[in-house]
Amino acid sequence: MNAASKPVPSHVGLQAQSPWRRVVLEFISSPTAVVGLLVLVLIMLVAVLAPWIVVQNPYDLMQLNVLDARLAPGSANMDSGYTYWLGTDGQGRDLVSAILYGLRISLWVGIGSALIAAVIGTLVGLVSAYVGGWLDALLMRLVDLLLSFPVILMALMILAWLGKGVGNVMLTLILLEWAYYARTARGQALTESRREYVDAARGQGIGPWRIVVGHILPNCLPPLIVIGALQIARAITLEATLSFLGLGVPVTEPSLGLLIANGFQYMLSNEYWISLFPGLALLITIVAINLVGDRLRDVLNPRLLR
Amino acid sequence: MSLPERNAAAMSTQAPTQTPTLEVRNLCTSFYTRAGVLPAVRDVSLRVAPGRILGLVGESGSGKSVTGFSILGLVDAPGRISGGQVLFKGRDLTQLSAAGLRELQGNRIAMIFQDPMMTLNPVLRVDTQMIEAVRAHRTVSKREARAHAGRTLALMGIPSPEERLRAYPHQLSGGMRQRVAIAIALLHAPDLIIADEPTTALDVTIQAQILSEVQKLVREQGTSLIWITHDLSVVAGLADDVAVMYAGRIVEQGSVADVLDRPQHPYTQGLIDSLPSRNKRGQRLRQIPGMAPDLLSMPTGCAFAARCSRATSVCAQEPPEREIAPGQTVRCFHPGAADAQ
Amino acid sequence: MRSESTPLIELRQVSKTFGKAADSSVQRLLQRLHVTRPRPVTHAVDKVDLRIQRGEVVGLVGESGCGKSTLGRMVAGLLPVSSGTALVDGQPRDSLTPEERHAMRLKVQMIFQDPSSSLNPRLRVDRIVGEGALLHGLTDKHGFDDYVSAQLQRAGLSPQLRQRYPHQFSGGQRQRIGIARALAVQPELLVCDESVAALDVSIQAQILNLFMDLRDELGLTYLFISHDLGVVEHLCDRVVVMYLGRVVESASVDDLFARANHPYTQALLAQIPRFDVRSTRYDAIQGEIPSPLNPPAGCHFHPRCPHATARCREEVPALREVSPNHLSACHLNDLS
Numbered sequence: 001m002n003a004a005s006k007p008v009p010s011h012v013g014l015q016a017q018s019p020w021r022r023v024v025l026e027f028i029s030s031p032t033a034v035v036g037l038l039v040l041v042l043i044m045l046v047a048v049l050a051p052w053i054v055v056q057n058p059y060d061l062m063q064l065n066v067l068d069a070r071l072a073p074g075s076a077n078m079d080s081g082y083t084y085w086l087g088t089d090g091q092g093r094d095l096v097s098a099i100l101y102g103l104r105i106s107l108w109v110g111i112g113s114a115l116i117a118a119v120i121g122t123l124v125g126l127v128s129a130y131v132g133g134w135l136d137a138l139l140m141r142l143v144d145l146l147l148s149f150p151v152i153l154m155a156l157m158i159l160a161w162l163g164k165g166v167g168n169v170m171l172t173l174i175l176l177e178w179a180y181y182a183r184t185a186r187g188q189a190l191t192e193s194r195r196e197y198v199d200a201a202r203g204q205g206i207g208p209w210r211i212v213v214g215h216i217l218p219n220c221l222p223p224l225i226v227i228g229a230l231q232i233a234r235a236i237t238l239e240a241t242l243s244f245l246g247l248g249v250p251v252t253e254p255s256l257g258l259l260i261a262n263g264f265q266y267m268l269s270n271e272y273w274i275s276l277f278p279g280l281a282l283l284i285t286i287v288a289i290n291l292v293g294d295r296l297r298d299v300l301n302p303r304l305l306r
Numbered sequence: 307m308s309l310p311e312r313n314a315a316a317m318s319t320q321a322p323t324q325t326p327t328l329e330v331r332n333l334c335t336s337f338y339t340r341a342g343v344l345p346a347v348r349d350v351s352l353r354v355a356p357g358r359i360l361g362l363v364g365e366s367g368s369g370k371s372v373t374g375f376s377i378l379g380l381v382d383a384p385g386r387i388s389g390g391q392v393l394f395k396g397r398d399l400t401q402l403s404a405a406g407l408r409e410l411q412g413n414r415i416a417m418i419f420q421d422p423m424m425t426l427n428p429v430l431r432v433d434t435q436m437i438e439a440v441r442a443h444r445t446v447s448k449r450e451a452r453a454h455a456g457r458t459l460a461l462m463g464i465p466s467p468e469e470r471l472r473a474y475p476h477q478l479s480g481g482m483r484q485r486v487a488i489a490i491a492l493l494h495a496p497d498l499i500i501a502d503e504p505t506t507a508l509d510v511t512i513q514a515q516i517l518s519e520v521q522k523l524v525r526e527q528g529t530s531l532i533w534i535t536h537d538l539s540v541v542a543g544l545a546d547d548v549a550v551m552y553a554g555r556i557v558e559q560g561s562v563a564d565v566l567d568r569p570q571h572p573y574t575q576g577l578i579d580s581l582p583s584r585n586k587r588g589q590r591l592r593q594i595p596g597m598a599p600d601l602l603s604m605p606t607g608c609a610f611a612a613r614c615s616r617a618t619s620v621c622a623q624e625p626p627e628r629e630i631a632p633g634q635t636v637r638c639f640h641p642g643a644a645d646a647q
Numbered sequence: 648m649r650s651e652s653t654p655l656i657e658l659r660q661v662s663k664t665f666g667k668a669a670d671s672s673v674q675r676l677l678q679r680l681h682v683t684r685p686r687p688v689t690h691a692v693d694k695v696d697l698r699i700q701r702g703e704v705v706g707l708v709g710e711s712g713c714g715k716s717t718l719g720r721m722v723a724g725l726l727p728v729s730s731g732t733a734l735v736d737g738q739p740r741d742s743l744t745p746e747e748r749h750a751m752r753l754k755v756q757m758i759f760q761d762p763s764s765s766l767n768p769r770l771r772v773d774r775i776v777g778e779g780a781l782l783h784g785l786t787d788k789h790g791f792d793d794y795v796s797a798q799l800q801r802a803g804l805s806p807q808l809r810q811r812y813p814h815q816f817s818g819g820q821r822q823r824i825g826i827a828r829a830l831a832v833q834p835e836l837l838v839c840d841e842s843v844a845a846l847d848v849s850i851q852a853q854i855l856n857l858f859m860d861l862r863d864e865l866g867l868t869y870l871f872i873s874h875d876l877g878v879v880e881h882l883c884d885r886v887v888v889m890y891l892g893r894v895v896e897s898a899s900v901d902d903l904f905a906r907a908n909h910p911y912t913q914a915l916l917a918q919i920p921r922f923d924v925r926s927t928r929y930d931a932i933q934g935e936i937p938s939p940l941n942p943p944a945g946c947h948f949h950p951r952c953p954h955a956t957a958r959c960r961e962e963v964p965a966l967r968e969v970s971p972n973h974l975s976a977c978h979l980n981d982l983s
Contacts, residue, residue, distance in 0.1 A: 017815055019768055029340070196765035199725050200825070203757050204779025204832055205749050214778075218769040365847035366818070479935050480711075509710035509936060510874065514918035536848060539877075539920040562925065580852035581922055582881035587900075590859055591881070593852040597817055 023222075026299035036291025043285055047103040054097035055082050059253055061091075068092035070271050087273040090262055095273065098259055099281045105255040106285070109166060110236035113173035118228050120174065121181025122220070128182065129189035130212050140186065146179040155238060159247045169248050173235045184227055188220040222300035229293030233286050240282055256282045325395075326353040327497050327530035328377065333390035335369075335376045344601045346372040346385065348554040351627070354498070354530040354547075359521070361541030361562070362534045363577075364551035367598055370534045373551070374500045377532075378417055379407045394498065413443040416491035418501040422483040425490055426475040432486055433471035439490050455493070462489045463519045481512035488520065495527050502534045517544055538577060542566055550574050553599055553609035556627075560634030570630050570641040573610050608638070616640040653737040654698040655836055655868055656722055656755070661731035663692040663717050689940055691717040693892040694731065696966070699836065704862065704869040706883035706900070708876060708915070712939045713889040716840055719872045723757040723838045724748075753783065756829035760841035762821035766813040772799070772824055773809040780831040794831070801864075802827035803857055819850035826857065836868045837861075843878065855882060876919050880904055888912050891939055891947040894966060898973040908975035911948045946978065954979055 028034055046053060056063045068077060073087040073095075086095035128139045146154075155172050162168040192198070193216060201211045240257030242248035244264075249255045254262065256278045263274025335347040347369045354360045364370040375381050377392050379399055392399040394415065399407065411417075419425060427435055436455035437448055446454070452471070459467035462485045475483055484504055491499055501520075505513040521544055524531045533544060541548050542562060549559035550573065558571040569575045576594035578584060585591050596613040599605060605612065611621040618640070625637045666689075692714040699705050699722075709715045720726040721733065724740070733740045735751045743751060759765035766775055777795040780786050786794035796806030802823040813821055822842065829837060839858070843851040855878065861867050873879050879886055879900075886903045888896040888911065896909040907913045934951040937943055946964050949955040958978050966976040 017812060019812060019814060196759045196761060197767040199720075200757070200759065200765050200828065201767075201779075203723060203725060203752065203755075204828070205752050205783055206779055210782075215767050215770070219767070365849060479938075481935060510876075510918050510920075511710065511914060512935070513920070515933070517920070537920065538848070539922045542922050543920050543924055543926055566922070577848055578922070580849055582855070582877045583922055585881060587881055588859075590856045591852040593856055594849040595853075597819060597850065598847075 023299050027295055030295050030298075033291055033295030036288045036295070039284065039288040040292060043103060043288065044107060046100055047107050050097075050100035050104050054094070054100055056094050056097050058093040058098040058101050061252070064092045066092050070266060070274065072271075073273050086277045087271075089259065089274045090266065093254075095259075095277050098254060099256070099278050102254055102256040102259050102278060103281060103285065105166060105249060105253065106236050106239060106257075106282070109170050109173065109239045109255070110232045113170045113235050114177060114228055114232040116170075117174045117177035117231070118181050118224060121178035122185040122217075122224060124178065125182040125185025125187075126189050126212055126217065126220075129186045129193065130208070136186075139182065143179040143183050146176065147183070151176055151238065152241065155242055156245070156247060159242060164247065164250050166249050166253070169239055169242060172242075173238060176238075177231055177235065180227055180231060181224060184223050185220055188223055189216050192216045192219045226293060226297045226300055229289060229296050233289040233293065236282070236289075237286060326355050327395060328532075329353040329391075329393040330373075330377065331391040331393065333373065333376055333392060334388045335372050335381055335385060336388045337385040339384055342602050345554050345604065346601065347376060350390070350551075350554075350556050352549050352556065352559065354532060356497070356530055357525060357528040358547060359524060359531045359533060359545045361545030361548040362532055362551065363536065363538060363541055363548060365536055365598060367553075367601065368551040369554040370551045371502050374417070374502050374532060374534050377500060378411060378415060380417070409443075412439065412491075412496075413494045414496050415498045415500070416494075416496040418484075418488055418491050418499060418504045420503040420506055422480075422487035422504075423475065425487040426483060428475050430474070431471070432473055432475065432478075436471070436490060436493065439493055443494055455489075458489045458493055459486065461492065461523065462486075463515065464489070481508050481516070484508060484512075485516060485519075488516070492523065492527075492529075496529060498530045498532070499524070500532045500534070503536070505540070506535070506537070513540075520544075538566070538581065539583075550577070553604065554601065555609065555637060557610065557637045558635070560631070564631060564634045568631075568634075568643060570634070570636045570643070571638045572614050572616050572640070576613075652700075654734075655701050655736065656697070656699040656870075657734040657737070658695060658697040658718075658722070658728075659732045659734070660694045660696060661692060661718075661721060661728045661733060662690060662694055663714070663721060663726065664729045665689040665691055690892050690942070691939065692721070695889075695892075695894050697722070697887065697894075699868060699870060701835070701868055702866060703885060704871060704883045706879035706886040707870060707872045707889065708874065708879055708886060709889035710874060710915075710936055712891065712936055714892040714939070715872050715889050718889070719757070719838045719840045719870060722836075722870055723755050724752050725757065749783070753779070753832040754834055755836045755838060756832060756834040758822070758825055758829055758837055758839045758842040760844055762818060762825050762845070763813070765825055766821055768813055770812075771809070772811055772813070775813070775824060776809070776828045776831050779828070783832065785831070785833060795827075798827040798831045799824075801830055801861070803853075817850075819846055819853060822846060822850075822854055823857070826854075826861075830861070830865075834867070836870065838870045838872070840872045841874070842871075844873065844875065851878075858882065876916065877921075888915070891937065891942045893947060893976065894974075895948065895977070896973075896975045897966070898975075902970070902973050906970075906973075908969050908973065908980065909948075909977050910952045910954055910979070912975075914951075946976070 068088050069090055069092040071084050071088045073085060075084050075087065076082070077084065084094050086099070088094055089098060124139060128136045154176055158172045158175060159168060162171065198211060198215065201215050239248055239255060240260070243255050243257030244261040246261065249258055251258065259278035260275045260282070263278070266274050330350060330352050333347055333350045334345070337344040337346055350373055352360065362370045362373065372381065372385070376387050377399070379402070381387060387400055390400070394410070433452055433455060437451040440446065440451035440454055456467045456471060459470055464470055464482070464485050470478065470482070470486065478486065488504065505516055508516070517540065523529070533541070535541060545562050547560065548562050548565045549556045550565065550571065551557065552573050558565055558569065558574045565574060566578065569578055579592040580594060582591060594613055599609050599612065607622040608617070608625050611617040614621070620639050625639050627635050627637050630636050630641055695718060697718070707715045707718065717726065721728050735754065740748065740751065773792070773795045776798050777786065777791055780794060781791060795809050799806045799809060804820060804823050804827065813824065816824065843854050846854060858869065859882065862869065871879060871883055883900050885899050886897070887894055888909065890911050896903065896907070896912045903912065904916065907916055937947070937950065943950050945961045946952070946959045949959040952959065956978065962978070964976040964978045966974045967980060969975045969980050
């Protein structure tokens with residue numbers, strides 16, 4: 001055995017350290033981000049488990065008692081005597097139940113649309129970067145076009161055409177959001193495709209699609225994850241805005257935005273809680289997502305990575 | 307003003323007793339990272355006399371650049387000078403206020419970086435930057451400052467300086483940019499220049515031109531120069547003295563003739579022996595096995611022991627710096643010429 | 648069918664041109680919309696002939712912008728040639744079927760300069776090293792671990808490290824991973840593009856030794872691209888010198904270092920800092936390397952050449968034999 005085949009001693013342990021491990025360690029080093037994450041996890045838990053937590057199904061009109069309408073926080077139920085901790089709304093809904101169900105819709109719409117948009121947008125971006133030429137030019141001009149319109153205006157136009165409904169709101173959000181991912185994925189893929197590991201893979205006779213999906217895509221993920229986190233927050237706010245304007249979800253299935261809108265008319269008669277508590281829930285959710293997203297942006301910064 | 311005619315005590319044969327421009331005593335610089343304390347520079351002492359060139363040689367992670375930055379007080383957090391003195395003409399720079407340091411930087415002490423764009427601002431014309439640099443430390447009219455800038459460029463062997471003054475950095479080639487950056491460093495005829503690998507990224511023909519010009523200017527102006535590099539061959543031609551760094555310490559220093567021709571430390575010998583020109587053509591090179599230790603988990607004692615063929619049990623202790631010949635010091639328990647072993 | 652003298656790689660009058668940015672905004676717009684193509688102007692490589700015999704170690708030297716990296720990438724098949732022919736084992740690359748081209752691509756592997764950029768940071772070492780080999784049936788799922796281990800061992804790395812990620816290795820170890828990856832597809836020719844330039848001196852020697860060992864063990868052929876003449880002198884059998892896209896001189900190492908013919912080669916040799924020379928030389932050739940976008944007419948070197956004549960400014964000198972197997976492109980040789 002000659003010297004060349006003698007293993008070189010190493011100072012690092014044998015344990016594999018995925019590049020993501022560093023991201024996790026960096027992430028948890030920020031207390032605010034960890035608090036944000038915990039709050040977010042809690043919100044998601046109660047949203048998912050809402051049907052088993054709440055005292056009434058706020059969507060079931062049979063369970064609502066109009067006589068209980070607009071009760072102040074802490075009032076008791078006329079029939080079964082349980083307490084309305086956060087009061088009731090104009091239809092006599094328990095606000096705690098309504099908020100949890102509203103969170104369900106908001107999160108479902110926000111996360112669902114952001115994820116679907118991420119998949120579509122990333123795919124479009126990769127295709128655009130890989131194929132290049134006129135297809136790239138066409139797709140990117142379409143992206144420019146989408147991004148140059150005010151989002152609210154576009155959303156109002158699309159929803160006016162599609163009509164109300166949770167599915168339609170999601171479709172609208174996906175139509176508006178994929179462009180962000182597409183542009184980022186394309187830019188990142190172009191940068192990555194110039195790196196030498198791509199040449200090395202080509203030299204090894206690895207096919208183009210394998211290189212794009214197996215080699216380039218994993219390196220494009222960090223900025224896409226950051227955009228994803230912030231887009232979820234954006235989608236939730238946008239859905240709330242649309243519902244507030246009366247174009248989002250139907251009145252029978254109120255999301256947070258619709259709850260705020262419904263309570264809005266009672267603000268002047270000092271029945272603040274109908275709008276305030278759904279508003280607070282929305283605020284806490286958005287702040288938590290943004291805290292997580294900001295920290296992700298810091299730790300996934302490509303200049304710090306590698 | 308014209309550049310000082312301080313050619314007086316130039317060429318190499320100075321007595322080491324002359325007051326040094328710079329004397330570094332037991333300098334320690336550490337980086338306090340979340341992963342632990344990283345001792346980048348450990349107990350470094352060196353001196354540079356006027357008109358002399360010191361080559362500071364080492365591999366990546368040896369602490370040679372951090373030493374240069376520490377002398378100038380340019381170490382950023384999480385790094386900190388944790389001990390020792392940096393005496394510049396008798397004043398301890400580590401005790402100086404930020405304002406006091408700024409007064410010296412770019413004026414009496416200048417730095418040249420590997421990337422000239424560390425010095426040059428890409429959106430400003432060369433003359434704007436040079437005039438600003440002149441007037442930062444001297445009250446002269448813009449016209450005078452510009453004339454001085456032109457003269458300094460000419461001094462660096464830059465053809466048609468007037469044209470270069472009007473250019474933006476991106477209009478210049480890499481070699482020309484580095485020359486302009488060096489000219490900016492030379493504007494105030496500083497007493498000390500610290501150059502961190504300024505020719506490493508340049509082509510050999512350009513490097514040769516810059517090396518010979520810098521050497522000439524330093525001799526003429528009586529400037530002290532510390533040239534930080536990984537390239538022993540550059541040091542061999544350029545420097546008067548050489549200090550070899552390994553894992554944060556200077557393991558050997560002395561005159562170029564002594565250290566490069568009669569290396570005493572096994573690491574210095576290993577470095578020289580691994581140069582292709584010091585090996586028989588086509589034969590395996592004499593290599594140093596292994597690699598430099600991780601600064602975060604440094605072994606006790608001599609940091610080179612794990613790679614050293616002479617290492618014995620005594621090397622588990624820290625070897626002291628010993629003067630082995632007049633002006634040549636070594637940190638090793640087993641110094642000596644390679645053949646003696 | 649292939650005789651002893653068929654070169655492993657042969658380039659005949661190969662050129663590579665790159666497009667230049669458009670001058671006017673209208674042109675730029677048209678190009679952006681893909682109505683027109685950018686005009687090719689930069690001759691990164693200009694009508695170069697290169698033959699590499701089996702078992703040979705050829706050095707390719709030159710300064711920035713001389714086209715040595717571009718030439719290396721064309722040899723490795725990573726860049727298509729703009730004009731001219733590239734032959735592998737005597738067969739023109741264009742005439743090959745896709746399968747043959749694949750096999751041929753594996754035959755020539757490249758070792759890159761920057762080991763941190765040439766290894767995918769998100770993949771484990773075993774996949775980096777073994778993916779190509781697995782794809783081409785050089786190993787199978789069962790033998791994969793053993794196969795990768797063998798390659799790592801050959802490159803001087805402990806096989807236990809194969810589950811790790813590139814960022815866990817030092818620069819020299821990363822370069823060894825790149826070498827293991829190249830060896831995994833059983834190449835005949837390694838194109839080393841400044842493969843030791845980014846490494847520390849003591850690590851450089853280790854990697855150079857590895858290259859020499861592999862040459863002996865596997866009978867590899869090398870195209871060794873470097874700006875470091877000391878390394879080239881030590882390692883290579885033959886040296887090709889390029890300046891601004893053209894070959895100016897080509898000779899055996901002994902010949903070139905003892906009797907350099909071209910003034911550029913002479914200047915290059917004179918200006919390398921040498922360990923045993925205790926002064927910086929003052930007879931440096933003057934001037935900058937001209938931009939490859941706008942190279943001088945005639946002999947590209949004439950503006951910096953101390954011997955330039957009127958002819959050098961107009962006529963491109965041809966590469967001619969000045970002594971057996973020693974080629975040089977200089978008009979001065981016609982005078983004597």
